[in-house]
Amino acid sequence: MVNLRSALALGLAQLCHLRVAQAISPQRIVHDLQAQLSVGSEVVLTSNPSFEEDFTSRFSASHSPKFVVGAKPKKVSDVQKVIRYASKNKVPFLATGGGHGYTWTLGELENAIQLDLGHFQTIDINTDANTMTIGGAVRIGNVTEQLHAVGKEFPVGMCPTVGISGYTLGGGVGPLGGMYGAASDNLLSAEVVTGSGEVLTVSAKSHPDLWYGLRGAGFNYGVVTSMKYRIHPATNNGEITVINAMFPAALNGSVWEACNSFVGRHPKELSILFAIRLNETLGGISPIASFIYFGPRDEALKVVKPFLDLNPLHVEIHQSNLAEFSNVALYADVADIGSRKAIDFAPFTLNLYKVDVKNLVNVINFMNTTLAENDDLKGATLSWAQYPTEGFLSYPSRSSAFAYRDVIVYFSIDGFTEDVAKLPLLDDFGKVLRDMLQLGSGRPQLETYVHFGHGDEGPRSWYSAAKLPRLRALKRVYDPRNLFSWYNPVPSVGH
Ligand SMILES: Cc1cc2nc3c(=O)[nH]c(=O)nc-3n(C[C@H](O)[C@H](O)[C@H](O)COP(=O)(O)OP(=O)(O)OC[C@H]3O[C@@H](n4cnc5c(N)ncnc54)[C@H](O)[C@@H]3O)c2cc1C
Numbered sequence: 303m304v305n306l307r308s309a310l311a312l313g314l315a316q317l318c319h320l321r322v323a324q325a326i327s328p329q330r331i332v333h334d335l336q337a338q339l340s341v342g343s344e345v346v347l348t349s350n351p352s353f354e355e356d357f358t359s360r361f362s363a364s365h366s367p368k369f370v371v372g373a374k375p376k377k378v379s380d381v382q383k384v385i386r387y388a389s390k391n392k393v394p395f396l397a398t399g400g401g402h403g404y405t406w407t408l409g410e411l412e413n414a415i416q417l418d419l420g421h422f423q424t425i426d427i428n429t430d431a432n433t434m435t436i437g438g439a440v441r442i443g444n445v446t447e448q449l450h451a452v453g454k455e456f457p458v459g460m461c462p463t464v465g466i467s468g469y470t471l472g473g474g475v476g477p478l479g480g481m482y483g484a485a486s487d488n489l490l491s492a493e494v495v496t497g498s499g500e501v502l503t504v505s506a507k508s509h510p511d512l513w514y515g516l517r518g519a520g521f522n523y524g525v526v527t528s529m530k531y532r533i534h535p536a537t538n539n540g541e542i543t544v545i546n547a548m549f550p551a552a553l554n555g556s557v558w559e560a561c562n563s564f565v566g567r568h569p570k571e572l573s574i575l576f577a578i579r580l581n582e583t584l585g586g587i588s589p590i591a592s593f594i595y596f597g598p599r600d601e602a603l604k605v606v607k608p609f610l611d612l613n614p615l616h617v618e619i620h621q622s623n624l625a626e627f628s629n630v631a632l633y634a635d636v637a638d639i640g641s642r643k644a645i646d647f648a649p650f651t652l653n654l655y656k657v658d659v660k661n662l663v664n665v666i667n668f669m670n671t672t673l674a675e676n677d678d679l680k681g682a683t684l685s686w687a688q689y690p691t692e693g694f695l696s697y698p699s700r701s702s703a704f705a706y707r708d709v710i711v712y713f714s715i716d717g718f719t720e721d722v723a724k725l726p727l728l729d730d731f732g733k734v735l736r737d738m739l740q741l742g743s744g745r746p747q748l749e750t751y752v753h754f755g756h757g758d759e760g761p762r763s764w765y766s767a768a769k770l771p772r773l774r775a776l777k778r779v780y781d782p783r784n785l786f787s788w789y790n791p792v793p794s795v796g797h
Pocket residue numbers: 361396397398399400401402403404419438439458459460461463464465466467468469470471472473474475476520521524525526527639640753754788789
């Protein structure tokens with residue numbers, strides 16, 4: 303479903319990378335940077351055992367970046383130095399926050415410096431002003447406990463180990479989105495080191511052009527050392543109800559019908575999540591559900607009645623909070639997966655703008671048959687995130703680069719495997735499922751949330767045709783050398 307134009311534009315971006323030939327040895331890079339960076343910074347070869355110990359490891363091993371040097375700056379001025387050095391010597395680099403980025407475009411990056419922001423860990427919560435200022439490498443799990451302790455909340459994602467800056471730069475969607483929109487909608491300002499090594503404070507008033515691009519396409523334009531956000535008083539005194547339920551495969555059609563009944567009348571406190579995979583005990587490709595409700599138990603039970611009336615095989619109810627809900631959601635599946643390292647999987651995604659019950663049943667049946675016949679595909683997992691749109695739609699589309707505010711379901715297809723040789727099979731299977739699902743997506747073209755992308759969708763799919771001209775113009779101003787073009791990049795040239 304990649305259209306030719308975006309494929310061409312992507313090709314051009316990659317051509318620019320080809321010109322960045324390695325002219326300098328890793329040993330030399332370590333030597334030079336060690337001499338320049340301040341005390342407390344660390345620069346090592348990736349073959350050095352302290353790299354493994356001190357540097358942020360990656361969640362995904364598949365098509366991941368290949369680093370030769372780790373540089374961990376202590377101060378903002380050190381970040382400037384690394385960027386200026388790398389730019390001058392044509393050494394490619396990638397900033398690392400939480401290390402959870404998994405698009406396969408990252409695999410294009412070789413002989414690179416890992417610019418690890420691990421020292422940027424400050425968290426400063428101002429309860430009176432309702433603001434939070436965090437360093438560039440702070441993870442979601444680092445702030446949820448502190449926010450909960452002071453009775454505040456912020457639209458976090460589902461996984462505690464994801465870096466907040468990285469998450470926000472692509473938008474940032476999660477179960478509080480129904481109330482507050484994307485994480486990027488709650489950003490007030492950011493400190494950004496650009497490709498020329500300049501430090502900018504970016505906000506609605508300061509560099510408003512970059513402010514637009516930063517929120518939704520931000521990893522294209524610089525390295526963020528700190529971000530300041532708006533936070534909110536906790537809903538329902540911070541108590542969250544999480545209801546998990548298991549449905550047998552035979553009920554899948556009724557489950558999609560129930561999902562469809564929420565479209566257009568979806569309470570802003572409710573999120574509907576499914577992990578859908580093979581479970582022979584449950585009779586095939588079975589939906590495991592989590593209903594996350596920012597409100598009391600009795601209200602939650604009333605709201606999700608259409609699902610409970612289907613008689614799931616199992617139901618459990620948790621009283622939870624912002625710091626804990628990810629650990630219990632989906633029978634602890636999210637927390638388990640999110641904290642793993644170097645896993646192999648073929649990721650795919652697409653936005654659904656309607657719940658097409660018939661098409662979904664076709665997909666489940668096709669998958670049920672295919673997996674019954676093919677052991678190599680048994681790790682294929684579908685995930686469904688149906689967030690209320692109210693919070694997202696409360697901000698106009700033109701307010702930022704965050705592309706799709708009217709998504710009904712963020713649908714992901716992840717082909718997990720413990721045998722990397724099976725990856726190409728899962729890759730092909732993911733493409734087939736994506737094409738099938740696209741037919742019932744409600745849009746003629748593939749539209750994807752940039753953070754869940756495979757990497758083959760192209761910039762029009764990640765950023766929308768309407769937003770691309772402005773994003774390309776920004777690229778020419780703030781990153782003319784394509785230093786930040788490894789993660790689902792905005793091409794500086796093309797249509
Ligand atoms: C298990 C799992 C669950 C997830 N759940 C959600 C979810 O619920 N909602 C959601 O919206 N997303 C979710 N994501 C996607 C996540 O938001 C992205 O993968 C995001 O890129 C992760 O940021 P990171 O800092 O952890 O990753 P990294 O790999 O460190 O960074 C990803 C990209 O962002 C850039 N980047 C990171 N930090 C900075 C910075 N400070 N300055 C400049 N560039 C930076 C990196 O250079 C890289 O290009 C999930 C991902 C995983 C693996």
